[in-house]
Amino acid sequence: MGRRQEPTARQARLGRELRRLREAAGLKATEAAGLLGVNSVQMSHIESGISGVSEQRLRRLAANYACTDAELVDALVAMATDRSRGWWEEYRGVLPAAYLDLAELDHHATFRHDVAITHVPGLFQTEDYARSLFGYMNPEFPEDEVALRVEHRMKRRVVIEGATPIPYETVIHEAALRIRVAGRAATQVQLRRILELSELEHITVQVIPFTHEDFAGAGSTMVHSGGSLPQLDTVVRDAPHGTAFVDSEAQLEHFRTLFRRVRGEALPPKQSRDLINQLAKEL
Known part of the structure; x- marks a missing residue:
């Protein structure tokens, strides 16, 4: 996915949640990057909301992070795949x-x-x-x-x-x-x-x-x-x-x-x- 010049607070929040899951699993960012076949800079962009993440990649990360909270993973997927544009976009x-x-x-x-x-x-x-x-x-x-x-x-x-x-x-x-x-x-x-x-x-x-x-x-x-x-x-x-x-x-x-x-x-x-x-x- 392309890079964003200015991620929204919601996009940045998704990235922080992914970082928290990784840290809870005791993995380094470089190790997580290897799971997706990307470099550490690209992984940093995902965890800061600068780059998006697909459902497939998000679920792969969650599985390797040993996250068993299916509701949380589904909620994060919903955040990652939401493409709706609300009324506020006109501003x-x-x-x-x-x-x-x-x-x-x-x-x-x-x-x-x-x-x-x-x-x-x-x-x-x-x-x-x-x-x-x-x-x-x-x-x-x-x-x-x-x-x-x-x-x-x-x-x-x-x-x-x-x-x-x-x-x-x-x-x-x-x-x-x-x-x-x-x-x-x-x-x-x-x-x-x-x-x-x-x-x-x-x-x-x-x-x-x-x-x-x-x-x-x-x-x-x-x-x-x-x-x-x-x-x-x-x-x-x-x-x-x-x-x-x-x-x-x-x-x-x-x-x-x-x-x-x-x-x-x-x-x-x-x-x-x-x-x-x-x-x-x-x-």
Whole structure:
């Protein structure tokens, strides 16, 4: 298969999973390359997502790695052979790659768990809210650049509002609900939107109120996207250098535990809706 100039996050993830299987088998990259009849550079390209891998070659590697997890192998094959092009492809070369990677991650997710401390979760944001955020964070952007990012964010909502929505749970701190990102009227519309979405069967919204006296999780903001198998989950976090995709098993388990803890400290869904409704009425 040909080389890619810039592998997507999903393609790079496949490569990392293959490397993990090899390392678990105690094989060197040169030994794995020999199994496929390629050189070490080509093997490195496969494990970094720069080069694709066929189903036949992937299954040969898995067999020689003594991987007995048939479900995992099948899931990796599905990743390797997926040739679908989603709606986000129209933004390739127009928006940064991370925007496309996030949309692709949404598309393949089996569930999503969010923790939001200072801003309303992206999938809940109205156009006015998103426009204010992007405009403030990128004051040098012309209006059309901001509009592109807002348009992309609105299209990402298909994952919870489309024909086949995924289960979605989010924990939002009261701070995110009170901050008037886009002014009083727009904030009220934003809160009403959250209330409307919280009534849907596949969506669960919980709020951590200011009155909670023992919450030290201000740095808990995250997006946890479910994979076809738990070991293929991904956590997305904002980092100083940009968007970070976390997928090591130890880190995934850490964030699963963190989400359960934060969710356990939040108000139940009904009380959360009552609080959001109260905040909307106060505006």
